Amino acid sequence: MKKIFKYLKKYKLLIFFAFFCMIAGIILDMINPYLMKIMVDDVLIGNKRNLLKTVLLGIAGISLSRALLGYLREFTFDYIGGKVQGNIRKDLFKHIQSLHFGFFDKMNTGELMSRIGNDIDNIWSLVGFGMGLLIENILYFITASSIIFFLNWKLALISLLTTPLIAYLAFEFEKKIGEAFEKISDQNAEINTTAQENISGVRLVKAFTREKYEIKKFLTMNEKNYDLNVEKLRIWGRYFPLIEFLSDLSVVLVVVFGGMMVIGEKLSIGTLISFSQYIWMLIWPMREIGWLFNMFSESKASAKKINKIFDTKPEIFLNKETNNLNKETFKGHVIFKNVSFKYEDEYILKNINLEAKPGNTIAIMGPTGSGKTTLINLISRFYEVSEGEITFDGYNVKDIPLNILRKNIANVFQDNFLFSESVKENIKFVNKNESINEAIKLSCSNFVYNLKEKENTIIGERGIGLSGGQKQRLTIARAFNKNSKVLILDDATSALDMDTEFELLKNLKKLPNKVTTFIIGHRISAVKNADEIIFIENGEIVERGTHDELLQKKGKYYEIYEQQFKDFKEIKEVL
Incomplete structure (x- = not known):
C-alpha cells in the first residue's frame, strides 16, 4: 500500500482542505448534543425560555454548515480518488508497455486487464471513500470518548466495556477477509482470461463445435468464484453480527445504568440525552469497522497484485549513453x-x-x-x-x-x-x-x-x-x-x-x-x-x-x- 499512497503526495493541499472540512464538521457535530442538553435541562426543565431562540438557531446553523462541509469533503475526496485512480492506471499501463517480451510470455491478457480495471477501481474506492471515512470514524471515536468522560466518567467506562472485544473481532475479521479477497482477485483474473480468450477465439470454438465444453469450463470457474464469495460472506456473517451486537450493547448499558443514575438524581435528564447521542457517535465507527476492514482488505489485495507488476523490472535497458545517435x-x-x-x-x-x-x-x-x-x-x-x-x-x-x-x-x-x-x-x-x-x-x-x-x-x-x-x-x-x-x-x-x-x-x-x-x-x-x-x-x-x-x-x-x-x-x- 505504501507505493499506492505515494500518489497522494501530489494532492497535499486538497487533502488538507478535505481534512479541514471533515474536522470542522466533526467539531460542529459535537456541539449539537450539548445544545440538546441545554434545551432539556435549561429551557424545558429550567424554564429559561430566553435561550430557546438561540438554541434553535444554533442547531439550524450547525445543520446547514455540516451539510455544506460534508459536500465539500465528499467532493474533494472523490476528486482526489479519481485523480489517483487515473494516475495509477496511466503509470501501470506505461510500465506494462516498458516490459520485455518475456514478461508477456508468462502473463495472460485477462489478468492484466483485471489489474488495470477492477483492481485499480478498488484503489479508487479506498482513496476516494474508505480512507476519509476511516479517519473520520477514528476522530469521532476519540472526540466522543473524551466528551463522555467529561460528562460522566463512570457511565463512559460502562459504555466502553465492549470496545476491547470489538477491536479483537475486527482484527481477526480483517485477517481472514484479506485472505478471501486475495483468492477472489486471482479467480476474477482467471475468469477474465477465459472470457477474453473465448470471445477472441469464438470462431474457432464454433468451428470445432466446442461451445458446450467452453460453457462448462466457464461455469466451473464461475462456480469456484461463487464458492469463494460465499466463503467471504460466511466470514462476514461470522464476525459482523457480533460486532453489531456488542456495539448495540453499549447503548443498552448506557440506558440502563444512566437511567438508574437519573432516578438516583446523580445525572440530569439532559446529560443522559446528550450522552446517548455521543454514544451513537461511538457506535457508528464500531459498526462500520467491519465494513471498512472489508474495503481495506479488498484494496490491500488489489494493491498487492498491482505492486507485483510495478515491481517487475524491464530486463531490456541501455548499457551506456551513446551520444549523437539518431535514425539517420x-x-x-x-x-x-x-x-x-x-x-x-x-x-x-x-x-x-x-x-x-x-x-x-x-x-x-x-x-x-x-x-x-x-x-x-x-x-x-x-x-x-x-x-x-x-x-x-x-x-x-x-x-x-x-x-x-x-x-x-x-x-x-x-x-x-x-x-x-x-x-x-x-x-x-x-x-x-x-x-x-x-x-x-x-x-x-x-x-x-x-x-x-x-x-x-x-x-x-x-x-x-x-x-x-x-x-x-x-x-x-x-x-x-x-x-x-x-x-x-x-x-x-x-x-x-x-x-x-x-x-x-x-x-x-x-x-x-x-x-x-x-x-x-x-x-x-x-x-x-x-x-x-x-x-x-x-x-x-x-x-x-x-x-x-x-x-x-x-x-x-x-x-x-x-x-x-x-x-x-x-x-x-x-x-
Whole structure:
C-alpha cells in the first residue's frame, strides 16, 4: 500500500482542505448534543425560555454548515480518488508497455486487464471513500470518548466495556477477509482470461463445435468464484453480527445504568440525552469497522497484485549513453558475433555468426522450433542476447537507445495483428505524416481501393473482415510505410499465392531507400533470391549460401527444394 499512497503526495493541499472540512464538521457535530442538553435541562426543565431562540438557531446553523462541509469533503475526496485512480492506471499501463517480451510470455491478457480495471477501481474506492471515512470514524471515536468522560466518567467506562472485544473481532475479521479477497482477485483474473480468450477465439470454438465444453469450463470457474464469495460472506456473517451486537450493547448499558443514575438524581435528564447521542457517535465507527476492514482488505489485495507488476523490472535497458545517435545515423549493417541465447537455462540459439550488409537480403529457413523467430527478435532486442553480441552499423545494440534502434527496424510478425480501426489508421500506425498510397502499391494491397470506403474502411477487430492474405499484405504495407533501414518478415507471405508473393518480393527492390531484409520462409519461392540463405536446426546454422550453392550441396535445403518442386520435375520429365 505504501507505493499506492505515494500518489497522494501530489494532492497535499486538497487533502488538507478535505481534512479541514471533515474536522470542522466533526467539531460542529459535537456541539449539537450539548445544545440538546441545554434545551432539556435549561429551557424545558429550567424554564429559561430566553435561550430557546438561540438554541434553535444554533442547531439550524450547525445543520446547514455540516451539510455544506460534508459536500465539500465528499467532493474533494472523490476528486482526489479519481485523480489517483487515473494516475495509477496511466503509470501501470506505461510500465506494462516498458516490459520485455518475456514478461508477456508468462502473463495472460485477462489478468492484466483485471489489474488495470477492477483492481485499480478498488484503489479508487479506498482513496476516494474508505480512507476519509476511516479517519473520520477514528476522530469521532476519540472526540466522543473524551466528551463522555467529561460528562460522566463512570457511565463512559460502562459504555466502553465492549470496545476491547470489538477491536479483537475486527482484527481477526480483517485477517481472514484479506485472505478471501486475495483468492477472489486471482479467480476474477482467471475468469477474465477465459472470457477474453473465448470471445477472441469464438470462431474457432464454433468451428470445432466446442461451445458446450467452453460453457462448462466457464461455469466451473464461475462456480469456484461463487464458492469463494460465499466463503467471504460466511466470514462476514461470522464476525459482523457480533460486532453489531456488542456495539448495540453499549447503548443498552448506557440506558440502563444512566437511567438508574437519573432516578438516583446523580445525572440530569439532559446529560443522559446528550450522552446517548455521543454514544451513537461511538457506535457508528464500531459498526462500520467491519465494513471498512472489508474495503481495506479488498484494496490491500488489489494493491498487492498491482505492486507485483510495478515491481517487475524491464530486463531490456541501455548499457551506456551513446551520444549523437539518431535514425539517420544507421545504414542497416547488422552483424551477429558468436551469438547464443538461453531461455530458462535452455539454449535456443548457439554460436550464431551472420552478417547482413546494407541492402542485403538474408533468408532464414529451418524446421518448426529451430530458433528462427528468436534469432530475428534479438535484433530489435525483444529478448537479450545471452552470449556474444549483435552490432548495428558498428554499435552494439545494447548501447543504442531502444526508441532509436526500433525506429530503424520494421517488423512483420507471424501473428498479423491489426487494430479495430480503418485501413489508413493501421498503415499509418508507424508513420503518421506519410502518404499510404506508395506502401499500398508496394505491398500489393490494391484490393483496398475496391473496399466500400476504400482506405477509410473499418476492418473490425484484428482485421476480421479481411482474408488471411489481405491481412498479411496490410501488415507488410504498415512496415513499408515506416521507411526503416532494416525490414524483418517473419513468415509474412505464407498466406499469399505465389504470383502475389513474387510481385511483393520484387517490390522490395523498389523501396525508396536500400533496406536490409531478413526473411523467414518455408517456401523456396520466398527465399531463393536472397543474397544469403541460412538453414537453422536445433538453434545452430547447419547450412548457408546462395540458392544455387545450397542446391549443389544437396543438404537440408536441397531436400526441401525436392519436396516442393518434385511435381514440376515430374511434369518436365514427361514432356
